[in-house]
Amino acid sequence: MxxxxxxxxxxxxxxxxxxxxxxxxxxxxxxxxxxxxxxxxxxxxxxxxxxxxxxxxxxxxxxxxxMYFHDPAGRLLETPEFGVEDHRFxxxxxxxxxxxxxxxxxxxxxxxxxxxxxxxxxxxxxxxxxxxxxxxxxxxxxxxxxxxxxxxxxxxxxxxxQEHPGHHAWRAVLPEPGLALTEDRLILGGDRCRGGWVRTYDGGVYWLVNQFDAPEPTGTLKEQALARAAHLDESEHGGVLAELIRATPEDRILHNRIMLxxxxxxxxxxxxxxxxxxxxxxxxxxxxxxxxxxxxxxxxxxxxxxxxxxxxxxxxxxxxxxxxxxxxxxxxxxxxxxxxxxxxxxxxxxxxxxxxxxxxxxxxx
Missing domain, CATH: 3.50.50.60 (FAD/NAD(P)-binding domain)
Incomplete structure (x- = not known):
C-alpha cells in the first residue's frame, strides 16, 4: 500500500x-x-x-x-569545469x-x-x-x-x-506569454534573489522567482514577485521576467514559504x-x-x-x-x-x- x-x-x-x-x-x-x-x-x-x-x-x-545561470546584466556565469550533460534537464x-x-x-x-x-x-x-x-x-x-x-x-x-527561515518562492505557468521568447533564462541577482523563465513544450512559459532571507511578504502576489524580479534585470522596467509576471493573472501565481x-x-x-x-x-x-x-x-x-x-x-x-x-x-x-x-x-x-x-x-x- x-x-x-x-x-x-x-x-x-x-x-x-x-x-x-x-x-x-x-x-x-x-x-x-x-x-x-x-x-x-x-x-x-x-x-x-x-x-x-x-x-x-x-x-x-x-x-x-x-540550467545555466546569468547575472542581471545578461552575462553567462560560466562553469567550464562541468560538461553540458551536467546542465541538461x-x-x-x-x-x-x-x-x-x-x-x-x-x-x-x-x-x-x-x-x-x-x-x-x-x-x-x-x-x-x-x-x-x-x-x-x-x-x-x-x-x-x-x-x-x-x-x-x-x-x-x-x-x-520545518520552515526554511526567510525562503519564499513565486511561480506560474503562462500558457500564452504574448512574447516571442527565443531562449530560456535563469538569473542570479542581488538581495539573495534568483529566478527566470523556461519555455514549455506546448508554447507556454514557466517563470519563477525565489528569495533567501526574505522579509515577510506584503502586497499582492504579483507585487511580491515583481519586487524580487527587480533584482534580476538591470533594464529600466525589469526586462522579460517582469513582463511575464505582469502578464500573469493574480490567481495563477503560486506562492510558497519553503518547508524542509x-x-x-x-x-x-x-x-x-x-x-x-x-x-x-x-x-x-x-x-x-x-x-x-x-x-x-x-x-x-x-x-x-x-x-x-x-x-x-x-x-x-x-x-x-x-x-x-x-x-x-x-x-x-x-x-x-x-x-x-x-x-x-x-x-x-x-x-x-x-x-x-x-x-x-x-x-x-
Missing part, C-alpha cells in the same frame, strides 16, 4: 507493479492533481522512467532545457506528469478521497486504518505523502516539516518505509527534489520482490538512502551559502554532476 498519489507515490506504484507486486495507491484528494507548476527532471529520473517503460511518454510532455508540467503516471499505475489501483489515519505493524503484515475508519492489511506500507507526511508522524514522531524535513534517524521499520518528500523534503533551489524521490521509488522496486524478505529489503533501502541524503544536504548547503553568483553557479553544477554520475548505484543492492 502506497500513501500519496503524487509523482513519487505513483512512480513507486509503477516500480512495484513491474516487480509483480500488487499495489494500491491511496490519495486523500478527490482526484489526482499536483501542487505547483513546472517540474525539472534530470537524467537520473529519466533513466528510471525509461526502465519503467514510460520514458518516451514523459519526454512527449516535456521540453529539453538547460527536462521541464514537464506537474499535473500532466501525474496524470500520465496514474494511467501507468492503472486507475483501478488508485483509491481517491481516502485519507490515511494510522497503521499498526505486525510481524507479517501492516494494518492500515483510513480516515473513514475502514481497515486494510498489506505486506508493506510506503509513506509517499509529502513534507507533511502522516506516515512519518507515526514512524518518526517529533519530526514535523529535518534529517531523520531512520526511514523504515519492519514493514513501513518513507519515500520522497516524506523522508527528505528539501529546498527547491537545487530543483532536484522530485528527481531524487523518483530514485527512491526505483530502489524500492529493485529491493522488494513478491517472495523476498521485506524487513531485509527495507533495511537495505534505509542503509543506502540515509548516507546519500546526507551528501545531498551538504552539497545543497554549499549552493545556498555560496558567497557570489559565480560560486552559486559552480556549486549548482557540482551538485547536478554528482547527482547524475552517482545515481543508479545503490551501495546495498
Amino acid at each position: 502506497v500513501i500519496g498519489g503524487g509523482v513519487v507515490g505513483l512512480t513507486t506504484g509503477i516500480a512495484l507493479r513491474r516487480r509483480g507486486i500488487d499495489v494500491v495507491v491511496h490519495e486523500c484528494a478527490p482526484e489526482i492533481r499536483a501542487a505547483g507548476a513546472g517540474l525539472g527532471l534530470w537524467a537520473n529520473a529519466l533513466a528510471v522512467f525509461d526502465a519503467l517503460g514510460v520514458g518516451e511518454q514523459v519526454r512527449a510532455i516535456g521540453k529539453p532545457s538547460e 527536462l521541464l514537464v508540467h506537474r499535473a500532466k506528469l501525474n496524470d500520465l503516471l496514474a494511467d501507468a499505475v492503472g486507475r483501478g489501483n488508485i483509491r481517491l478521497a481516502t485519507g490515511f489515519a494510522a497503521y499498526e505493524e505486525h510481524a507479517d503484515h501492516v494494518t492500515v486504518r483510513s480516515a473513514d475508519g475502514s481497515e486494510e492489511s498489506a505486506d508493506v506500507l510506503v509513506g509517499a505523502d509529502g513534507a507533511y507526511s502522516a506516515v512519518r508522524a507515526q514512524l518518526v514522531p517529533g519530526t514535523p516539516a 524535513v529535518p534529517p531523520l534517524p531512520h526511514w523504515a521499520s519492519g514493514r513501513v518505509v518513507l519515500a520522497g518528500d516524506a523522508a527528505h523534503a528539501m529546498s527547491p533551489h537545487v530543483t532536484a527534489g522530485a528527481t531524487l524521490g523518483i530514485e527512491d521509488a526505483a530502489l524500492l522496486g529493485r529491493l522488494l520482490s513478491p517472495a523476498g524478505d521485506v524487513v531485509a529489503a527495507l533495511a537495505a533501502y534505509e542503509a543506502d538512502r540515509i548516507p546519500r541524503y546526507a551528501q545531498v544536504a551538504e552539497l545543497s548547503a554549499a549552493v545556498e551559502h555560496a558567497a557570489t553568483p559565480q560560486g552559486f553557479a559552480r556549486h549548482y553544477a557540482a551538485f547536478s554532476h554528482w547527482m547524475i554520475t552517482t545515481a543508479g548505484n545503490p551501495v546495498t543492492a
Whole structure:
C-alpha cells in the first residue's frame, strides 16, 4: 500500500507493479492533481522512467532545457569545469506528469478521497486504518505523502516539516506569454534573489522567482514577485521576467514559504518505509527534489520482490538512502551559502554532476 498519489507515490506504484507486486495507491484528494507548476527532471529520473517503460511518454510532455545561470546584466556565469550533460534537464508540467503516471499505475489501483489515519505493524503484515475508519492489511506500507507526511508522524514522531527561515518562492505557468521568447533564462541577482523563465513544450512559459532571507511578504502576489524580479534585470522596467509576471493573472501565481524535513534517524521499520518528500523534503533551489524521490521509488522496486524478505529489503533501502541524503544536504548547503553568483553557479553544477554520475548505484543492492 502506497500513501500519496503524487509523482513519487505513483512512480513507486509503477516500480512495484513491474516487480509483480500488487499495489494500491491511496490519495486523500478527490482526484489526482499536483501542487505547483513546472517540474525539472534530470537524467537520473529519466533513466528510471525509461526502465519503467514510460520514458518516451514523459519526454512527449516535456521540453529539453538547460540550467545555466546569468547575472542581471545578461552575462553567462560560466562553469567550464562541468560538461553540458551536467546542465541538461527536462521541464514537464506537474499535473500532466501525474496524470500520465496514474494511467501507468492503472486507475483501478488508485483509491481517491481516502485519507490515511494510522497503521499498526505486525510481524507479517501492516494494518492500515483510513480516515473513514475502514481497515486494510498489506505486506508493506510506503509513506509517499509529502513534507507533511502522516506516515512519518507515526514512524518518526517529533519530526514535523520545518520552515526554511526567510525562503519564499513565486511561480506560474503562462500558457500564452504574448512574447516571442527565443531562449530560456535563469538569473542570479542581488538581495539573495534568483529566478527566470523556461519555455514549455506546448508554447507556454514557466517563470519563477525565489528569495533567501526574505522579509515577510506584503502586497499582492504579483507585487511580491515583481519586487524580487527587480533584482534580476538591470533594464529600466525589469526586462522579460517582469513582463511575464505582469502578464500573469493574480490567481495563477503560486506562492510558497519553503518547508524542509529535518534529517531523520531512520526511514523504515519492519514493514513501513518513507519515500520522497516524506523522508527528505528539501529546498527547491537545487530543483532536484522530485528527481531524487523518483530514485527512491526505483530502489524500492529493485529491493522488494513478491517472495523476498521485506524487513531485509527495507533495511537495505534505509542503509543506502540515509548516507546519500546526507551528501545531498551538504552539497545543497554549499549552493545556498555560496558567497557570489559565480560560486552559486559552480556549486549548482557540482551538485547536478554528482547527482547524475552517482545515481543508479545503490551501495546495498
